[in-house]
Amino acid sequence: MGLIDLLTRAAGSGAHVLVAEVPGAFRERVALERALHRMCWCIAESVADADVLAVVGEPDEAFAAVVEHVWAQMSEPRVRFQLRDETDAEALLSEAHEQLRSGPKHLTETVLRRGFPPSADDVAHGHGDYDSDAHDGHAGHSEHDDHEENGDHGGGGGHDHSAMMPDGIPLAEGAEDRDGLEMDELHLPLGPVLAHWPAGVVLRVTLHGDVVVDAEIEQLAAGPGASSAQDDATTRAARLLDAAASVLALAGLPAESARTRRLRDRCLDGELGDSSEVARLGGSVGRQRVLRWSLGGLTVTERSGGSEQLHDRLMNLFDRARAELDGEAPRQVVSGTQALLELVRGRELATVRLWLAAMMPDLAQHELSGAANG
Amino acid sequence: MDDSLSLAYVVPVMAGLAVLSLSVAGVSAALDARDGGRAFRTGLTIPLRETARLLRQRPRRTVSADRLLWRSASSAVIPLAVLIVAFVPLGGHALVDHPLGVVWINALDVVAWAVMWLLGWGANSVTGLVGGYRFLALALGYELPLMFALTAPAIAAGSLDLAEISAAQDGLWFVLWAPVAFAAYCWGVLGFSVRPPMDPGVGTDINGGILTELAGVDRLLVLSGRYALLVAGSAAAVPLFLGGGDGPLLPGWVWVLVKTLVLSVLLVLVGRRVPTLRPDKLLELGWVVVLPLVVAQDLVVSVIVVATN
Numbered sequence: 224m225g226l227i228d229l230l231t232r233a234a235g236s237g238a239h240v241l242v243a244e245v246p247g248a249f250r251e252r253v254a255l256e257r258a259l260h261r262m263c264w265c266i267a268e269s270v271a272d273a274d275v276l277a278v279v280g281e282p283d284e285a286f287a288a289v290v291e292h293v294w295a296q297m298s299e300p301r302v303r304f305q306l307r308d309e310t311d312a313e314a315l316l317s318e319a320h321e322q323l324r325s326g327p328k329h330l331t332e333t334v335l336r337r338g339f340p341p342s343a344d345d346v347a348h349g350h351g352d353y354d355s356d357a358h359d360g361h362a363g364h365s366e367h368d369d370h371e372e373n374g375d376h377g378g379g380g381g382h383d384h385s386a387m388m389p390d391g392i393p394l395a396e397g398a399e400d401r402d403g404l405e406m407d408e409l410h411l412p413l414g415p416v417l418a419h420w421p422a423g424v425v426l427r428v429t430l431h432g433d434v435v436v437d438a439e440i441e442q443l444a445a446g447p448g449a450s451s452a453q454d455d456a457t458t459r460a461a462r463l464l465d466a467a468a469s470v471l472a473l474a475g476l477p478a479e480s481a482r483t484r485r486l487r488d489r490c491l492d493g494e495l496g497d498s499s500e501v502a503r504l505g506g507s508v509g510r511q512r513v514l515r516w517s518l519g520g521l522t523v524t525e526r527s528g529g530s531e532q533l534h535d536r537l538m539n540l541f542d543r544a545r546a547e548l549d550g551e552a553p554r555q556v557v558s559g560t561q562a563l564l565e566l567v568r569g570r571e572l573a574t575v576r577l578w579l580a581a582m583m584p585d586l587a588q589h590e591l592s593g594a595a596n597g
Numbered sequence: 598m599d600d601s602l603s604l605a606y607v608v609p610v611m612a613g614l615a616v617l618s619l620s621v622a623g624v625s626a627a628l629d630a631r632d633g634g635r636a637f638r639t640g641l642t643i644p645l646r647e648t649a650r651l652l653r654q655r656p657r658r659t660v661s662a663d664r665l666l667w668r669s670a671s672s673a674v675i676p677l678a679v680l681i682v683a684f685v686p687l688g689g690h691a692l693v694d695h696p697l698g699v700v701w702i703n704a705l706d707v708v709a710w711a712v713m714w715l716l717g718w719g720a721n722s723v724t725g726l727v728g729g730y731r732f733l734a735l736a737l738g739y740e741l742p743l744m745f746a747l748t749a750p751a752i753a754a755g756s757l758d759l760a761e762i763s764a765a766q767d768g769l770w771f772v773l774w775a776p777v778a779f780a781a782y783c784w785g786v787l788g789f790s791v792r793p794p795m796d797p798g799v800g801t802d803i804n805g806g807i808l809t810e811l812a813g814v815d816r817l818l819v820l821s822g823r824y825a826l827l828v829a830g831s832a833a834a835v836p837l838f839l840g841g842g843d844g845p846l847l848p849g850w851v852w853v854l855v856k857t858l859v860l861s862v863l864l865v866l867v868g869r870r871v872p873t874l875r876p877d878k879l880l881e882l883g884w885v886v887v888l889p890l891v892v893a894q895d896l897v898v899s900v901i902v903v904a905t906n
Contacts, residue, residue, distance in 0.1 A: 233649035263630070263639055269724075269804040271657055271812040274650070298812040299655045411723040419801065433727040433803075473802045475793055475873025478632040485634050517872045572727060573875055576802035 235323040238264050240316075241273035241297075243290050243416040246423030247445035248280025249462060250491070254309035255279055257488055258316050266418055270296045275319050276303040286415065286423070286443050293416050398431070401569065406431040413575075415443055419469035421579060421586045426567065433572045438564055460547035461491045462584040464501070467540040469580040470533075471508070473573075474518060479508055490548070498548035505541025521574050523566050533574075536581045543584075602690050610692055613854065614682050614832075618824040619644055621861045625824075628869060644821075651817035659721050659810050667719025671815040673712045674822025681705050681829035686760045688842040688849025698759035699751050702833050703744060709789040709826065710736050713798060716819065717807040728806020732798035734876035735788060738883030739795065743785030745891040749778035749898050750837045759833075763841025770840040774901065777894040779838045781887055783864060786830030790823050793868035797875055831860040 240259050244252045255277055259265070267273035270293055278290055294303055302319045306312055395407035413426040423443040428435045454462070468483035486504055489495055508514065514534070521533035563582070567575045579586075622644040630640030658664065683692040684701050695701060710733065717729020751757050753775065754765035762771075772779045787795040791807075799806045811819055835841060835856045842849020844856075874882070 230649045230653055233646045234653040235650075237643060237646035237650055239650075260633060260635075263635065263643070268801065269809045271810050272805065272808075272816070274654070296657075298657045300653065409723050409726070417804075430723065430727075432730055473800075475796070475800070475871075477629065478869055481629075481632045481634070511872075513870075514872050517874065517878055571875075571877075573797065573800065573802045 231324055235320055236263070238274040238320070238323055239267035239272050240264055240275040240277050241267040241270060241293065241416065242418065243276065243278045243282070243286075243293065244422040245278070245280030245282045245286055245445065246443060248306075248422065249465075250458070251279045251306050251309045251312070252422075253461070253465070253488065253491060254312040255306055255316075256484070258312035261313075262316060262320070264316070268418075270416075271298065273297055274301060274323060276301065277315075278303070278305040280445075281307065283444055289415060289443075398436075400431040400434070400436070408436075413579075419473050419576070419580050421583045424579070424586065426575075426579070428567070428572075428575070430572070435567050435570055435572065435575055438567050440564055456547045456550065457490060457493065459584070460501070460544040461487045463540045463544035463547065464490060466580060466583040467505075467508075467537060467544070469583065470537050470540070470577060473577050473580055474514065476511075476514065479511075483508075490544075495548060498545040501541060501545045501548060505538060505545065508541065509538050518577070521577065523578070533577055533581060536578075540581065540584070602687075602692050602694075606692060610682060610687070611679060614679060614825055614828060617828045617854070617858055617861065618678075618821060620858065621828060621865060622821070622824045624862055625865045628865070648817060648821075651813055651820075654813040654816075656815060657810065657812035662721045662810075663719045666715045668815070670712050670715035670719055671811065671818050673708075674819055675825050677705060677708055677712060678822060678825035678829040681826075682832050684759060685829075685832045685853070686763055686836050686841060687853050689760070691759065694758075694760060696756075696758045699747055699757045699762070699837070702759075703747055706743065706785065706789045706830075707740070710740075713789075713791060713807060716811075717798070720807075720810040722810045724803040724805075724809045725807055727803050728798045728800070728809070731800070731803075731806065731876050732791065735795060735797060735874075735879055738876070738879040739785045739788035742781040742883055742887045742891045743788070745888070745895055746778040746781035746785065747837070749775040749891075749895050752895065753898050753902060755902070759836045760841075763836035763843075766840045766843065768843075770838060770843070772838040775838065775894055775898055777890050778898070779834070781891045781894075782834060782838065783860075784887070786827060786834070787864060787868060790826035790830060792823065792827055792864065794871035794874045795868075795879070797873050797879075800873060827864060828857060828861050831864065832857040834860055 240255075242252060242255060256266070264275075267275075274297075276290070276294055276297060282290060294301075300323055302322045304315045304319055306315055395409055397405050398408045400406040409430045411428050411430055413428060414420050414424050415422070423445070425441040425443065427439045427441070429437040464483055464487035468480045468487060471477075471480035471483060482504060486495070486500060490501075495501070518532070518534040518537070522530050563579075563586075566578060570578075623641045626643035627637045627640030630643070631637045681702060684695060684698045685691055686694070691698070693701075713732045713736075714729045717725040717727075717732065719725075750762050750771045753771055754762040756762055756765070784795070787793075791799055797806075799808050803809070808816065808819060832853070835853050839856045839860070842852045844852035847855075
């Protein structure tokens with residue numbers, strides 16, 4: 224066995240998977256995470272880091288456009304698949320493994336992947352009016368398709384290669400920041416292909432440094448195959464634990480996050496006889512003084528005039544999961560998208576990610592009921 | 598400079614750095630595996646598999662990237678670690694036995710500022726830029742305490758030569774009478790190697806920040822370089838605080854290796870227990886708490902030195 228064979232085999236045994244979760248495919252995503260965890264694979268941290276792109280659920284046109292965009296940015300060797308049913312996860316992953324291993328030994332393609340995140344236009348582009356001229360007001364939009372065919376996608380809107388747009392990217396505009404200093408304004412879409420992020424949510428933020436000064440929110444619709452049935456108590460509890468695990472991962476506690484995820488998995492399997500383990504884990508997380516200190520100061524003011532701490536919200540997630548498992552009446556926390564926009568303005572990017580993760584279960588319900596209504 | 602080891606030792610020193618970095622990465626991955634509910638040993642080989650994966654992955658570039666700066670930054674991380682190790686006395690002598698060794702170590706850790714910032718800047722990506730900004734903010738928090746921490750052993754030994762500092766700790770290691778300086782130094786090591794909890798610059802919340810757009814060999818160089826910097830920082834702590842090659846039975850250079858490995862693993866363990874320190878929290882901690890403590894520590898060391906002479 225040659226060196227290249229050995230390298231290829233070793234390389235395939237620890238692939239990184241980028242998960243694109245379509246709204247309403249929570250159980251499928253969890254099944255995928257568990258299957259890849261068993262194979263000692265892991266979740267990719269960014270597009271550049273990924274070998275495998277896993278689409279979970281049935282994407283609609285808008286979501287499919289984003290997936291294509293992400294796929295175009297991935298480095299060779301790469302594999303993609305779509306997971307429709309949670310029982311297929313293992314089979315699809317071993318197939319991807321096989322493809323990575325048996326793929327071309329010598330990668331001869333000279334095209335370098337170029338990547339930057341999808342812009343507002345790209346997401347809106349696929350949303351309903353895919354081929355109409357109405358999707359943006361930019362001249363030269365027809366070049367867009369040429370770019371995509373070349374595999375190097377035209378990320379931004381506007382492709383007249385003038386001096387103000389080197390390589391088709393408009394230069395950053397300046398604006399005054401909160402201290403009155405002139406800052407570059409940067410535009411960054413968060414989601415929908417993003418770990419620890421509510422499924423299908425696209426938050427297009429305008430940044431001064433890493434402070435969000437403005438944001439627009441869009442909720443991509445659940446796929447055509449998504450069931451509109453209400454979650455049962457176990458699934459609701461699992462969603463709450465999943466959100467808690469995400470908050471812990473974003474806060475930089477991977478060990479606690481992994482413990483919470485395992486509890487989520489056992490909860491979905493129906494292995495949690497009572498809620499004592501959830502209460503115990505919540506208690507041990509709550510006792511971490513350093514976590515309380517590091518999350519301290521992340522407060523939101525509610526419309527009612529009260530305020531909420533992120534740490535309390537995290538504890539609340541554990542508590543609500545326990546209540547769900549105990550069969551107590553579910554406590555509703557209403558957080559519409561409007562409130563969300565008020566929440567993110569003027570906050571640092573890390574804070575926005577933490578709050579969005581903490582609000583995941585409530586946004587998911589909001590979105591599902593929205594989809595059911597039309 | 599006359600006491601420097603001959604150039605023939607460059608290869609074993611670099612090999613040693615590589616083996617130690619791989620071991621520390623292996624332990625870190627194994628701890629991850631254990632937390633995830635898998636066997637500890639399944640994680641040990643992950644760095645090797647990850648190396649193979651990244652060697653095979655094609656490089657990638659972003660639109661309008663500053664390729665010169667970006668590529669030079671990703672290739673500079675490992676040489677930076679090698680240069681730090683070159684000043685560390687292994688038993689008797691270092692690759693470069695310089696009378697101003699401490700100053701060199703300090704100068705090199707400041708080079709990390711440029712390297713990490715350019716990694717974020719060069720990619721022409723928003724998250725990379727945010728990661729770079731975060732690293733700089735963080736560096737403002739840890740660098741001054743680190744500089745004052747480095748002066749404690751220099752004052753105690755009355756020398757800036759690492760070999761002399763190491764020899765001055767005859768029986769009583771500086772970590773024992775300058776524990777605060779030692780802690781601040783370790784904090785700085787976690788900072789310039791961008792390891793948790795000093796890693797908001799490569800945070801999950803910004804998709805890896807300065808690492809976001811790196812793929813293939815470039816990514817490999819930076820990821821392994823971060824471990825190499827951690828090991829190099831720990832290696833420099835050995836002559837500064839941990840008695841150098843002082844120890845029973847075994848030859849001095851073995852003790853240097855053992856102490857370096859133990860300190861690196863301890864730093865990994867501590868990093869796993871503490872949540873990521875966001876720059877605002879960290880600056881508060883660095884300037885309001887740690888800096889005055891380290892200055893007080895320097896004062897205590899100076900008083901002891903004056904009193905005992």
